[in-house]
Amino acid sequence: xxxxxxxxxxxxxxxxxxxxxxxxxxxxxxxxxxxxxxxxxxxxxxxxxxxxxxxxxxxxxxxxxxxxxxxxxxxxxxxxxxxxxxxxxxxxxxxxxxxxxxxxxxxxxxxxxxxxxxxxxxxxxxxxxxxxxxxxxxxxxxxxxxxxxxxxxxxxxxxxxxxxxxxxxxxxxxxxxxxxxxxxxxxxxxxxxxxxxxxxxxxxxxxxxxxxxxxxxxxxxx
Numbered sequence: 001x002x003x004x005x006x007x008x009x010x011x012x013x014x015x016x017x018x019x020x021x022x023x024x025x026x027x028x029x030x031x032x033x034x035x036x037x038x039x040x041x042x043x044x045x046x047x048x049x050x051x052x053x054x055x056x057x058x059x060x061x062x063x064x065x066x067x068x069x070x071x072x073x074x075x076x077x078x079x080x081x082x083x084x085x086x087x088x089x090x091x092x093x094x095x096x097x098x099x100x101x102x103x104x105x106x107x108x109x110x111x112x113x114x115x116x117x118x119x120x121x122x123x124x125x126x127x128x129x130x131x132x133x134x135x136x137x138x139x140x141x142x143x144x145x146x147x148x149x150x151x152x153x154x155x156x157x158x159x160x161x162x163x164x165x166x167x168x169x170x171x172x173x174x175x176x177x178x179x180x181x182x183x184x185x186x187x188x189x190x191x192x193x194x195x196x197x198x199x200x201x202x203x204x205x206x207x208x209x210x211x212x213x214x215x216x217x218x219x220x221x222x
Contacts, residue, residue, distance in 0.1 A: 037081065038141065041100070048077050053216065059109065060213035063162075064220045066115030077104040082139070098146050099137035105130050117159040118220070126156045129172060150175040157205060162220070164209075167201035 037045075055074035062072060079102040086096040108128055116123035134149040154170035209220050 041079070041141075045079050048079060052076055052078070055107075056212065057216040057218065059114075060209075060216055060218035060220065062109070062111055062114045063118045063209055064213070064218050066118045067111060068115070069111045071111065072109040072114075073107070075104065075106045077102065082137070097139070099139050099141060101134055101136050103132055103134040105132040117157070118162050120159075122158070122160050124156050124158045127154060129154045129170075155201075157201070162209075164202045164205040167205070 052074075055072070055076065058072050058074070079100055082096055082099045082101070085101065107130060109125075113123075113125045117125040129152050131150065131152050134147075134151075135145050136147045136149065138144060138146045151174045152172035154172065156168045156170060157164050158166040213220055
């Protein structure tokens with residue numbers, strides 16, 4: 001794999017994981033296992049998790065007790081540790097070239113679409129176009145931000161009997177430095193990249209609807 005394609009694959013996966021799986025991945029990381037995590041970063045991640053708690057509970061309740069109503073709207077911010085991205089998403093397939101990644105997005109989830117996903121034998125939960133802003137840190141924690149990225153996606157997740165089975169990114173516009181932008185566009189054109197992304201998204205959504213929802217006292221029965 002060429003260096004630019006490898007760079008693009010990593011960047012594409014990072015932002016898409018936060019944008020889609022991250023919408024449902026409200027838990028925290030095992031911070032003690034990463035020696036690069038400073039007290040300041042630990043505090044930031046803890047605050048992000050606390051800030052996501054009410055949104056997490058609202059989404060869990062919508063899946064557990066499907067009903068019509070106003071859309072669920074939240075602003076989600078999450079920091080992914082570099083080690084977490086490598087071990088949890090890329091494994092031994094690719095090397096993550098940066099440090100930690102922090103992404104933010106204002107999300108909107110339709111309750112009727114959630115009800116369909118939770119109760120019908122097969123349904124697709126389509127999200128409106130979402131804009132995401134990400135900061136990718138350098139490997140050296142003292143070197144600051146490597147890239148600022150902004151992009152839009154219109155993700156769609158297919159559910160069968162209340163369980164996510166397929167995810168599509170729906171890539172839109174990308175704003176980034178020329179090298180990073182070109183690399184990300186290259187990655188989005190590679191079919192194998194999409195399969196890696198989709199597998200991670202599906203896994204994280206299902207983990208959210210089981211373990212993560214239990215953290216806020218909501219058990220979803222299928």
